[in-house]
Amino acid sequence: MxxxxxxxxxxxxxxxxxxxxxxxxxxxxxxxxxxxxxxxxxxxxxxxxxxxxxxxxxxxxxxxxxxxxxxxxxxxxxxxxxxxxxxxxxxxxxxxxxxxxxxxxxxxxxxxxxxxxxxAPDTFLGAAHQACRHALDSGAIGAVVGGAATVMSHGMEHWHPNPEFFFKRGGGPVLDMAVYYVTALVNLLGPVGEVTAIASTATPTRTVSSEPNRGQVITVEVPTTVNGILRFASGANIALSASWDVWKHRRLPFELYGTEGSLLVPDPNFFGGEPMATQRDGAWAPIAIADRPFGIPNRVTRTGANVADYRMLGVLDMACAIRAGRPHRASGAMALHVLEILEAFATASREGRHVRMTTSCERPAALGTGSDESVFG
Ligand SMILES: NC(=O)c1ccc[n+]([C@@H]2O[C@H](COP(=O)([O-])OP(=O)(O)OC[C@H]3O[C@@H](n4cnc5c(N)ncnc54)[C@H](O)[C@@H]3O)[C@@H](O)[C@H]2O)c1
Structure with a gap:
C-alpha cells in the first residue's frame, strides 16, 4: 500500500x-x-x-x-x-x-x-515516555500516589520570532507548555477526575527581545504562573507548576511517587531522555530506552541541548490506524480531555474551587519495542 x-x-x-x-x-x-x-x-x-x-x-x-x-x-x-x-x-x-x-x-x-x-503533543510516543509507561504498567514503583511536574522559564518573547499569540487567549504556559506534561500524565496514569489551582500574572505587559519584533510591547491576557493540583481517577494526587515568570530554577521536570518507589520522567517536550527509578529508598537506577524507537537525539536546541525530536509520530500512528481500523493514539478525545483539564486550572483559580471534569478518555495503547516506525503496525 x-x-x-x-x-x-x-x-x-x-x-x-x-x-x-x-x-x-x-x-x-x-x-x-x-x-x-x-x-x-x-x-x-x-x-x-x-x-x-x-x-x-x-x-x-x-x-x-x-x-x-x-x-x-x-x-x-x-x-x-x-x-x-x-x-x-x-x-x-x-x-x-x-x-x-x-x-x-x-x-x-x-x-x-x-x-x-x-x-499533538505526540512526545508520549517517544522512547523515554514509552519506557516509563512500561515501567509503571509492570509495577516498577507500585501504585502511583503522588507526583510533581514543573515547566518554568521566562517565556517566549526572548526567542520566538512572533511571540504575541503566546500571551493571548489560547496561549499562556498552561495551554502552551503544561499541555505536554498533562498529556504525558494521562498517557501514564489515565484520566483526571478533578483539578484545582491558583493562577497569577506577574506583569501586565511583556517586551519582545527577539528579532524581528524587538521592542514590541505585548499586553498579557492570560495567567503566566499557575500552581495546580490534579486528582486522577486512579487516585493519584499530582502537583503541577507552569510559569513564564521564572528566570532560573533547579526543579526536575517530572517526578512520580509510587507505593514501591519513585520514577523520574524526562522532559515531555521531547521524545528521549534518561528515565530513572528507585525501589523504595534504594539508589536511583536508569531505565533502558535503547530497545525502543524515537529516542536517539537528532536536533540541537537553541540553548545547545542535544534532543530527540520526532514530531509527526502522532500523524504516522494515525495514518496506520486509519489503514488498520484501530484507534489512533494521539487522539482528539484525549486532547479534548486534556484541554478541559488545562482550562479548569484558570476556572478553579478564578472561582476559588475544585473543578470536576465532564470528559474522560482511554489511555492510548502502549507501543511495543522495535527499532523503527514498524511499531505502528
Ligand atoms: N514553534 C514551536 O517551537 C512550537 C513547538 C510545538 C508546537 N507549536 C505549536 O504549533 C502551532 C504553530 O506555532 P508556530 O510557532 O509555527 O507559529 P507561527 O506563528 O510561527 O506560524 C503559524 C502560521 O500559521 C499561519 N496561520 C495563522 N492563522 C491561519 C489560518 N486561519 N489559516 C491558515 N494559516 C494560518 C500564519 O500565517 C503562520 O505562518 C501553535 O499551536 C504552537 O503552539 C509550536
Missing part, C-alpha cells in the same frame, strides 16, 4: 519539524502546503520540495487524506473544522482548540462526519 498523502496548513516556525518528519518516513508523503500568507507556504514548499497551493485547493485535493493544522492556537478549531467539512481527517498542533467549547464543537463535527481528529 502506498504512503498516506498529507497536506499542511500553517507554514510558520514549527512546520520545519513536520516537513522533516514527513521526509524521514516511509508511511506518509507531504504533497502540499498552504498558509494565510502565501509567501510562507512558498518558502517551505521550495525548501522541502513540496507544492504551495491556496488553502481551498489543498482542501479540495482528493489525493490528500490527512491535513495537518499548524496554525496559531486561536485558529485551530476553525481550521480543523474546515478540514473535516472538506471530508478529510484532521491532525492539529496543540492545543486542540482555543477553548474547551470550541474543541467540543470540533469533536462533534468530526464524529458526525465519521472522520478522525488527532492532536
Amino acid at each position: 502506498g504512503a498516506t498523502v498529507l497536506g499542511i496548513i500553517g507554514c510558520g516556525n514549527i512546520s520545519d519539524a513536520y516537513l522533516k518528519g514527513g521526509a524521514r518516513s516511509q508511511l506518509v508523503r507531504v504533497k502540499s502546503v498552504a498558509d494565510l500568507r502565501p509567501e510562507a507556504a512558498e518558502a517551505q514548499a521550495a525548501a522541502y520540495g513540496v507544492q504551495a497551493v491556496p488553502i481551498e485547493a489543498l482542501l479540495a485535493d482528493p489525493e490528500i487524506e490527512i491535513v495537518i493544522n499548524l496554525t496559531v492556537p486561536l485558529a485551530h478549531g476553525e481550521v480543523s473544522r474546515r478540514i473535516i467539512a472538506a471530508g478529510k481527517h484532521a491532525y492539529s498542533e496543540k492545543p486542540l482548540a482555543g477553548d474547551f467549547a470550541d474543541g467540543k464543537r470540533l469533536m462533534d463535527a468530526a464524529t458526525a462526519a465519521g472522520l478522525l481528529v488527532g492532536c
Whole structure:
C-alpha cells in the first residue's frame, strides 16, 4: 500500500519539524502546503520540495487524506473544522482548540462526519515516555500516589520570532507548555477526575527581545504562573507548576511517587531522555530506552541541548490506524480531555474551587519495542 498523502496548513516556525518528519518516513508523503500568507507556504514548499497551493485547493485535493493544522492556537478549531467539512481527517498542533467549547464543537463535527481528529503533543510516543509507561504498567514503583511536574522559564518573547499569540487567549504556559506534561500524565496514569489551582500574572505587559519584533510591547491576557493540583481517577494526587515568570530554577521536570518507589520522567517536550527509578529508598537506577524507537537525539536546541525530536509520530500512528481500523493514539478525545483539564486550572483559580471534569478518555495503547516506525503496525 502506498504512503498516506498529507497536506499542511500553517507554514510558520514549527512546520520545519513536520516537513522533516514527513521526509524521514516511509508511511506518509507531504504533497502540499498552504498558509494565510502565501509567501510562507512558498518558502517551505521550495525548501522541502513540496507544492504551495491556496488553502481551498489543498482542501479540495482528493489525493490528500490527512491535513495537518499548524496554525496559531486561536485558529485551530476553525481550521480543523474546515478540514473535516472538506471530508478529510484532521491532525492539529496543540492545543486542540482555543477553548474547551470550541474543541467540543470540533469533536462533534468530526464524529458526525465519521472522520478522525488527532492532536499533538505526540512526545508520549517517544522512547523515554514509552519506557516509563512500561515501567509503571509492570509495577516498577507500585501504585502511583503522588507526583510533581514543573515547566518554568521566562517565556517566549526572548526567542520566538512572533511571540504575541503566546500571551493571548489560547496561549499562556498552561495551554502552551503544561499541555505536554498533562498529556504525558494521562498517557501514564489515565484520566483526571478533578483539578484545582491558583493562577497569577506577574506583569501586565511583556517586551519582545527577539528579532524581528524587538521592542514590541505585548499586553498579557492570560495567567503566566499557575500552581495546580490534579486528582486522577486512579487516585493519584499530582502537583503541577507552569510559569513564564521564572528566570532560573533547579526543579526536575517530572517526578512520580509510587507505593514501591519513585520514577523520574524526562522532559515531555521531547521524545528521549534518561528515565530513572528507585525501589523504595534504594539508589536511583536508569531505565533502558535503547530497545525502543524515537529516542536517539537528532536536533540541537537553541540553548545547545542535544534532543530527540520526532514530531509527526502522532500523524504516522494515525495514518496506520486509519489503514488498520484501530484507534489512533494521539487522539482528539484525549486532547479534548486534556484541554478541559488545562482550562479548569484558570476556572478553579478564578472561582476559588475544585473543578470536576465532564470528559474522560482511554489511555492510548502502549507501543511495543522495535527499532523503527514498524511499531505502528
Ligand atoms: N514553534 C514551536 O517551537 C512550537 C513547538 C510545538 C508546537 N507549536 C505549536 O504549533 C502551532 C504553530 O506555532 P508556530 O510557532 O509555527 O507559529 P507561527 O506563528 O510561527 O506560524 C503559524 C502560521 O500559521 C499561519 N496561520 C495563522 N492563522 C491561519 C489560518 N486561519 N489559516 C491558515 N494559516 C494560518 C500564519 O500565517 C503562520 O505562518 C501553535 O499551536 C504552537 O503552539 C509550536
